[in-house]
Amino acid sequence: MANSSDxxxxxxxxxxxxxxxxxxxxxxxxxxxxxxxxxxxxxxTAEWLAANLHALGVDDAKVxxxxxxxxxxxxxxxxxxxxxxxxxxxxxxxxxxxIEDGWxxxxxxxxxxDGKIYARGATDDKGQLFIHVKALESYLEANGGAxxxxxxxxxxxxxxxxxxxxxxxxxxxNLLRADVCVIxxxxxxxxxxxxxxxxxxxxxYLQLEVEGPRDDLHSGFWGGAAHNPALALVEILSKLYNADxxxxxxxxxxxxxxxxAQEREMVAKNALSEKQFQEATGVPAxxxxxxxxxxxxxxxxxxxxxxxxxxxYSGPGPKTIIPAKAGAKLxxxxxxxxxxxxxxxxxxxxxxxITPATVKVKVSLVTKGKPALIPFDLPEMQAAARxxxxxxxxxxxxxxxxxxxxxxxxIYDLMKIPVVMMGYGLDSDGLHAANEHYSIEMFxxxxxxxxxxxxxxxxxxxxxxxxxxxxxx
Amino acid sequence: MANSSDxxxxxxxxxxxxxxxxxxxxxxxxxxxxxxxxxxxxxxTAEWLAANLHALGVDDAKVxxxxxxxxxxxxxxxxxxxxxxxxxxxxxxxxxxxIEDGWxxxxxxxxxxDGKIYARGATDDKGQLFIHVKALESYLEANGGAxxxxxxxxxxxxxxxxxxxxxxxxxxxNLLRADVCVIxxxxxxxxxxxxxxxxxxxxxYLQLEVEGPRDDLHSGFWGGAAHNPALALVEILSKLYNADxxxxxxxxxxxxxxxxAQEREMVAKNALSEKQFQEATGVPAxxxxxxxxxxxxxxxxxxxxxxxxxxxYSGPGPKTIIPAKAGAKLxxxxxxxxxxxxxxxxxxxxxxxITPATVKVKVSLVTKGKPALIPFDLPEMQAAARxxxxxxxxxxxxxxxxxxxxxxxxIYDLMKIPVVMMGYGLDSDGLHAANEHYSIEMFxxxxxxxxxxxxxxxxxxxxxxxxxxxxxx
Numbered sequence: 037m038a039n040s041s042d043x044x045x046x047x048x049x050x051x052x053x054x055x056x057x058x059x060x061x062x063x064x065x066x067x068x069x070x071x072x073x074x075x076x077x078x079x080x081t082a083e084w085l086a087a088n089l090h091a092l093g094v095d096d097a098k099v100x101x102x103x104x105x106x107x108x109x110x111x112x113x114x115x116x117x118x119x120x121x122x123x124x125x126x127x128x129x130x131x132x133x134x135i136e137d138g139w140x141x142x143x144x145x146x147x148x149x150d151g152k153i154y155a156r157g158a159t160d161d162k163g164q165l166f167i168h169v170k171a172l173e174s175y176l177e178a179n180g181g182a183x184x185x186x187x188x189x190x191x192x193x194x195x196x197x198x199x200x201x202x203x204x205x206x207x208x209x210n211l212l213r214a215d216v217c218v219i220x221x222x223x224x225x226x227x228x229x230x231x232x233x234x235x236x237x238x239x240x241y242l243q244l245e246v247e248g249p250r251d252d253l254h255s256g257f258w259g260g261a262a263h264n265p266a267l268a269l270v271e272i273l274s275k276l277y278n279a280d281x282x283x284x285x286x287x288x289x290x291x292x293x294x295x296x297a298q299e300r301e302m303v304a305k306n307a308l309s310e311k312q313f314q315e316a317t318g319v320p321a322x323x324x325x326x327x328x329x330x331x332x333x334x335x336x337x338x339x340x341x342x343x344x345x346x347x348x349y350s351g352p353g354p355k356t357i358i359p360a361k362a363g364a365k366l367x368x369x370x371x372x373x374x375x376x377x378x379x380x381x382x383x384x385x386x387x388x389x390i391t392p393a394t395v396k397v398k399v400s401l402v403t404k405g406k407p408a409l410i411p412f413d414l415p416e417m418q419a420a421a422r423x424x425x426x427x428x429x430x431x432x433x434x435x436x437x438x439x440x441x442x443x444x445x446x447i448y449d450l451m452k453i454p455v456v457m458m459g460y461g462l463d464s465d466g467l468h469a470a471n472e473h474y475s476i477e478m479f480x481x482x483x484x485x486x487x488x489x490x491x492x493x494x495x496x497x498x499x500x501x502x503x504x505x506x507x508x509x
Numbered sequence: 510m511a512n513s514s515d516x517x518x519x520x521x522x523x524x525x526x527x528x529x530x531x532x533x534x535x536x537x538x539x540x541x542x543x544x545x546x547x548x549x550x551x552x553x554t555a556e557w558l559a560a561n562l563h564a565l566g567v568d569d570a571k572v573x574x575x576x577x578x579x580x581x582x583x584x585x586x587x588x589x590x591x592x593x594x595x596x597x598x599x600x601x602x603x604x605x606x607x608i609e610d611g612w613x614x615x616x617x618x619x620x621x622x623d624g625k626i627y628a629r630g631a632t633d634d635k636g637q638l639f640i641h642v643k644a645l646e647s648y649l650e651a652n653g654g655a656x657x658x659x660x661x662x663x664x665x666x667x668x669x670x671x672x673x674x675x676x677x678x679x680x681x682x683n684l685l686r687a688d689v690c691v692i693x694x695x696x697x698x699x700x701x702x703x704x705x706x707x708x709x710x711x712x713x714y715l716q717l718e719v720e721g722p723r724d725d726l727h728s729g730f731w732g733g734a735a736h737n738p739a740l741a742l743v744e745i746l747s748k749l750y751n752a753d754x755x756x757x758x759x760x761x762x763x764x765x766x767x768x769x770a771q772e773r774e775m776v777a778k779n780a781l782s783e784k785q786f787q788e789a790t791g792v793p794a795x796x797x798x799x800x801x802x803x804x805x806x807x808x809x810x811x812x813x814x815x816x817x818x819x820x821x822y823s824g825p826g827p828k829t830i831i832p833a834k835a836g837a838k839l840x841x842x843x844x845x846x847x848x849x850x851x852x853x854x855x856x857x858x859x860x861x862x863i864t865p866a867t868v869k870v871k872v873s874l875v876t877k878g879k880p881a882l883i884p885f886d887l888p889e890m891q892a893a894a895r896x897x898x899x900x901x902x903x904x905x906x907x908x909x910x911x912x913x914x915x916x917x918x919x920i921y922d923l924m925k926i927p928v929v930m931m932g933y934g935l936d937s938d939g940l941h942a943a944n945e946h947y948s949i950e951m952f953x954x955x956x957x958x959x960x961x962x963x964x965x966x967x968x969x970x971x972x973x974x975x976x977x978x979x980x981x982x
Contacts, residue, residue: 068755249791254912255840256710256913257911259807259808259812260789260807260812261796261807263794266817267750269814270743270746270818273743273747274532303527313734316737317723317731319723319736322734323734323867325733334730334734339728340732341826342740342743343827343829344821344822344828344832345818348817350817350818350836353875354816354838356814357816358814358816359816362815365823365828367827367829369728369732392796392887393793393794402827435817437729438729439730494874
């Protein structure tokens with residue numbers, strides 16, 4: 037068993053060109069989930085993927101309906117019930133792209149150039165999810181079987197916020213039962229910096245509207261005795277922060293799991309210097325809570341950002357009004373174990389409590405998502421680290437992601453299994469932009485790493501019992 | 510002399526219908542100063558007015574060029590050099606109007622209905638300026654002469670901010686020389702509330718832009734270590750005010766002429782209750798500096814209002830960005846003797862001094878205008894009060910206007926003569942709106958009051974010497 041991945045890896049190298057050829061076919065179908073005109077294409081893409089899985093030996097591969105675009109499901113359970121089962125999550129849908137956006141070639145006519153595949157969806161997420169499909173194929177063809185059981189849950193609505201994924205998981209708990217979930221839908225800084233994301237921030241996004249006079253007022257006739265709603269908004273927002281840049285909302289930090297010394301050491305491996313931050317963003321100087329390093333601030337600490345502000349007149353020249361209204365979009369990135377609903381209520385209550393009687397305030401929830409924190413010392417995580425070490429020749433870092441991928445927390449919460457984010461993208465891949473591309477070397481290294489990961493999961497020893505997954509929470 | 514106005518007033522009553530007929534003709538010409546397509550109409554209006562003045566005995570009435578639309582000038586100096594000279598300022602241009610804006614009848618086809626004349630310019634300012642033309646005519650026809658000399662300075666660019674008026678006044682100092690200037694281009698609350706505006710607020714209007722990152726940033730990847738420009742703006746703006754709603758900019762109040770007990774008593778005659786303020790504006794509660802009454806706050810005290818705010822995303826749903834920029838429009842209504850340039854520099858300096866190194870700030874001047882304060886105990890003001898008393902049957906109040914009419918300060922500064930604002934409009938006339946109208950009763954009462962005012966100016970005694978006008982400053 038120790039060397040069982042060797043054959044599969046060799047197979048994957050020998051069939052590299054065909055694997056890419058298949059990926060190009062996959063990329064050719066414009067699976068735009070947000071555009072009703074492409075509903076047929078989305079379905080065709082699901083069917084193509086189910087057929088590809090079926091052909092390599094996933095006999096039950098099928099297109100399963102949801103209230104929206106379908107899910108592609110399939111399982112290979114030939115390793116037997118005593119072996120662990122890995123659930124591969126990915127998404128086959130893409131965001132819009134037209135050549136007029138600045139593409140050098142049509143976004144749905146993939147081309148290979150300078151070691152990269154150019155096409156919409158190349159890195160996000162068709163290329164990355166296909167790695168796991170071809171890893172399983174390599175095992176089945178080379179060895180006649182894989183060291184663990186593999187299930188696929190590939191959705192078609194990730195780019196429109198996965199509205200039907202949680203209900204699908206809840207409905208098909210038995211079908212999807214697994215010991216670990218692996219997701220490849222993220223990126224590393226360079227091809228030499230493999231990283232496993234073990235936490236993501238959650239989110240509470242709200243909107244705040246201050247109302248004063250019935251209509252805009254002439255600032256000459258009324259100015260001095262009407263509380264300007266834009267000023268009231270400014271006063272409210274300024275009171276949400278302390279002078280040391282921490283958040284002044286009572287209870288906001290109460291549930292935050294403190295960073296341990298070990299975790300801070302881990303985060304430090306991915307350090308971000310003041311100079312790097314400035315160069316990457318163009319800010320004149322770094323800001324934030326000085327009790328934490330820059331990398332900690334952007335990944336392991338909660339935030340409160342103003343995403344939008346509006347009031348009155350913003351055109352050229354003067355307009356001498358007291359605006360009737362002023363508004364702001366405000367979002368908080370949350371860390372474990374902050375609860376998005378609780379944070380929303382704390383924010384709302386505090387905002388209402390500091391709003392003076394001279395104006396009215398309306399606070400409403402826009403969207404929310406839970407944070408996720410998967411302990412990096414779990415065996416499934418350590419197995420992933422060993423897989424990268426073989427695929428890359430050196431150890432990956434465990435990193436905390438500052439962004440939010442609500443499905444990670446959804447899977448973690450609903451299935452009670454560890455979620456391992458093995459990103460095989462590059463920060464420079466241009467996802468969601470013109471000329472999205474995917475490194476061919478990354479694609480092949482990814483397949484080999486995925487092959488090794490299955491072996492490492494098998495070597496990890498005892499299968500996680502159905503209920504013991506809860507220990508990861 | 511004591512009864513010399515009686516004949517003129519009688520004449521004006523006997524010719525009321527013809528006066529209105531002439532006003533309707535005046536209103537028929539669409540003198541839109543802001544629309545190049547109407548340049549010919551603007552000129553035709555000036556020529557019509559000059560001809561009307563000429564016909565009644567203003568022999569030198571003429572259309573005088575400026576760099577923009579022309580000025581109508583004319584003088585009747587038959588009272589002789591030992592008598593005072595009054596300069597009537599007004600404007601014959603109007604703002605745009607089309608029936609599609611909601612007019613019940615075409616805006617340049619005046620109609621008389623329910624005691625009102627409906628037409629664009631009816632109250633602003635053709636109807637009001639024409640009062641002084643017909644007052645002079647009444648004297649000349651009834652008595653063969655007026656008790657004082659009268660000059661007319663009627664411009665055609667007031668609605669586009671009078672860009673060429675100050676240069677015109679400077680160039681024609683001798684031609685325009687007078688002892689007092691009267692302007693009828695404002696309004697009273699009801700027909701029974703005559704008021705003389707003796708002060709106006711000035712203005713410093715500026716724009717403020719805060720810049721942080723080079724582009725909008727993903728709030729997940731960078732949030733926590735980038736100073737959000739919208740937050741930085743909010744922090745800066747909130748620091749411009751004290752907790753008691755006064756303005757926290759050092760030196761801001763230094764030059765404010767304090768209200769005397771006598772002035773506060775005068776302002777109190779025009780009191781505005783909390784309830785009245787709330788009903789008029791719809792605000793939940795009155796706001797401001799509690800050391801001053803509501804009427805004082807909106808007219809006799811300087812302000813700082815946010816006229817506009819913008820940053821990031823304001824559309825529906827969430828967008829999780831740290832905006833690259835945030836901006837605000839900010840304007841200060843000034844009172845005597847605040848200098849708009851000095852206030853601009855105080856604001857700019859203070860804003861720059863409180864801006865942290867984590868963002869950049871840009872402050873720029875948008876527009877400015879000087880405040881005007883004409884002492885209400887000047888004989889020319891008291892003469893106006895007596896004129897209203899005869900025209901209306903009761904004393905007018907002297908009121909401070911909260912708005913800004915920069916030409917008042919221009920005339921006051923350039924000519925060193927008192928400017929008396931005898932507004933013959935009503936707050937409800939709908940100026941600049943659809944169905945602008947003018948009360949026929951107001952028009953005729955105005956003519957009689959203007960007639961009496963000339964007599965009162967003559968009775969005032971010694972003519973103001975050319976240089977002594979400076980005492981009003």
